[in-house]
Amino acid sequence: MFYRILHGDKFIGRIEPRKVGNSLEIRGLWIETSIKWTRELDEVFYSCLDRFETYLNTESVRWLCGKPKCLTEPNKNRARKK
Numbered sequence: 001m002f003y004r005i006l007h008g009d010k011f012i013g014r015i016e017p018r019k020v021g022n023s024l025e026i027r028g029l030w031i032e033t034s035i036k037w038t039r040e041l042d043e044v045f046y047s048c049l050d051r052f053e054t055y056l057n058t059e060s061v062r063w064l065c066g067k068p069k070c071l072t073e074p075n076k077n078r079a080r081k082k
Contacts, residue, residue: 002028005039017052023059024049028065042070 005013012035016028029035045068053061 005031005045007044012041019056019058020062022055022059024056024060024064025062025064029068034077037068037070039070042068 002014002016004011005015011032012032013029015026015030018025018027035041049061
């Protein structure tokens, strides 16, 4: 099943997540071509993904597709779950 990704009131893409055991698998991620993936969007996206992972009571995220790439320098002070 695909889910829409919204940022504010703007549609920015689709994601295909699956819970498999104790992992959240991201099987597909499609970002709209008109979207510029900024540091702000990167931080908001991963924050929401962390909350979704907590909601599903999973321990890790496995990417089976490409992760989004930030077009600006990443914030090195932000710790992400592994």
